[in-house]
Amino acid sequence: MPGPRSYDDEYNAGGLVAKEASGDNAAALSVSEISAALKRVVEDRFGFVRIRGELSGVKRAASGHLYLSMKDENARIDGVMWRGNAQRLSFLPEDGVEVIATGKLTTYPGRSNYQIVIDRMEIAGEGALLALLARTKARLEAEGLFDPARKRAMPFLPRVIGVVTSPTGAVIRDILHRLADRFPSHVLVWPVLVQGQGAAEQVAAAVRGFGAIAPGGPVPRPDLVIVARGGGSIEDLWSFNEEVVVRAIAACPIPIISAVGHETDTTLADFAADVRAPTPTAAAEMAVPVRxxxxxxxxxxxxxxxxxxxxxxxxxxxxxxxxAERLPRPEALLSAQAQRLDDLAERLRRGLRDRTVVARQALQADAARLSAPLLLARVERARDRLGAARLTPALVTQRIAAGQERLQALARLAASLNPDRVLERGYVRVTAADGRTVISRAAAAGEAALELHFRDGVLAVTPGEAALQPAAPRPRPVAKPGPKPPPPEQGKLL
Structure with a gap:
């Protein structure tokens, strides 16, 4: 009796239609069934894993989900991080960062591969964190955010100072105490988280908020902003290395002092700020002078x-x-003139006295000639000469009449020679602007303005080309004979 047929026998039979042998427990599964079975096996076996590797191909979808790959020198695995977990990341994932991802393995039937669904992701050690910091610094520095030419000078005496820090820490108390000791100022505190989830976004929003305050508004605009935080590890200070904080500080229109950590701590915010202070207390000292x-x-x-x-x-x-000591005394300056005045006064007295003596002698010498008979005789002789002169009034009146006749003759002659007398008969006299009588056409053409004197007034005209053309000669009217004027009277000689 022949034994049972094996699977190979059935396969080698070469049938066109698949047939299942009796007692066969390997039923044919669909692709979805086998994919679901694999998914259950993988998720049950690897429900919680931690994978260490280097990020590659990091991209964030429009939905907020984060897609990436993790690799080492020999293998690679895809990963996905849903939006809720991606928003809680404390750093910005980028290619080349070594991380430790915590989650579970699952399969993706659409591409027949497996992947890790990441719940939490952390940087793998301080070395990886420093490497990420160095790459971020190099990238931002290449954009010019750390250029020293961008640094602005600090105001000498700011009236309003804005402080971005935690409102409950010791930092704000140190800053306020130091400002009160040095120079009391108006301080605006913008409370923020300084570490942990969401700290970078709050710090960046505070810096942008101070820069957006309008001058002259209800809230005074700060003249200076201090971004401060106490000391801590590199993980504690990581929020101030985030790109969003660095860009907000670089774009702020107000000068900023970065006072993050202790003197040995350095963050990217220190490079983007206008001035770096080693401590928050030092930032307060740098902000204001000592009153x-x-x-x-x-x-x-x-x-x-x-x-x-x-x-x-x-x-x-x-x-x-x-x-004044070198000047001579007044009496010394006038001594010579005083002496000369005394000398002249003495000479004047002597001269007057001598003159009086001479006049008295001359008067006494002429006394004989000033006797009364002599004076009366001289008066009589003068009266005789006056009577012989015969000054009668007719002589004076004749001379006056003769002069009056000569004056009348000159007046008649002046009236006959007056150029305006002929204006009564219709003639016109032409004069220049300065009053000169123009008697020729050439002289009239050379004048800028002319005046025509008529019998009843003066008319100002301007010579033109048409006016200066020669006119055709007109026949002179024949004068009618009239009565002859009487001959002028002859003046009297006497």
Whole structure:
């Protein structure tokens, strides 16, 4: 009796239609069934895994899901991180960062591969964190965010200071205490988280918020912003290495002092800020001067000003005193003139006295000629000469009449020679602007303006080309004979 047929026998039979042998427990499964079976096996066996590897092909979908690959020198595995977990990441994933991902393995039937669904992802050690920091710094530095030419000068005495820090930590108390000691100022505190999930976004929003305050509004705009945090490990300070914080600090229109950590701690925010302070307390010292020092300096400047004002006066007085000592005394200057005045006064007295003596002698010498008979005789002789002169009024009136006749003759002659007299008969006299009589066409053409004198007034005209053309000669009217004018009267000679 033949034995049972094997699977190979059935396969080698070469039938066209698949047949299942009796007692066969390997039923044919669909692709979806085998994919679901594999998915259950993988998820049951690898429900919780931690994988260490280097990120590659990191991309964030529009839905917020994060897709990536993790690789080492020999293998590669795809990974996905859903939006809720991706939003809670404390760093920005990028290619080349070595991380430790925690999640579960599953399969993706659409591509017949397996992948890890990541619940949490952390940087694999401080070395990997520093490598990520170095790459981020190199990339931002290449964009010019750390260029020293972008740094702005700090205001000498800011009226309003904005502080971005935690409101409950010791940092804000140290800053306020230091500002009160040095120079009390108006401080605006923007409370933020300084580490952990969401700290970078809050710090960046605070920096942008201070920069968006409009000058002259209800909230005073800060003249200076301090971004501060106490010391800690590189993980604690990582929020200030985030790209969103660095770009917000670089784009802020207000000068910023970065005071993150202790003096040995360095973050990317320090490179983007205008000034780096080793500690938050040092940032407060750099923000404002010491009020007492300013008062002392002002007092010193006021004293120097008073000295500068008084010193020229003092020097002028000293020079005036020296020059006054060198001047001669007034009595010494007038001594020669006083002596000369005395001499002239004495000579005047002597001259008047001598003149009086000479006049008295001359008067006494002429006394004989001034007797009364002599004077009366001279008066009589003068009266005789006056009577012989015969000054009658007719002589004077004849001379006046003769002069009056000559004056009338000159007046008649002047009236006959007056050029405006002929205007009564319709003639016109042409004069230039300065009053000169124009008697020729050439002279009239050379004048800018002319005046025509008529019998009843003057008309101002401007010579033109048409007016200066020669006119055709007109026949002169024949004068009608009229009565002859009477001959002029002959003046009297006497």
């Amino acid at each position: 007492e020092d300013l008062l002392a300096q002002l007092g010193e400047l006021a004293l120097r000003t008073r000295r500068a004002v008084v010193r020229p006066v003092k020097l002028g007085r000293e020079r005036l005193a020296v020059r």
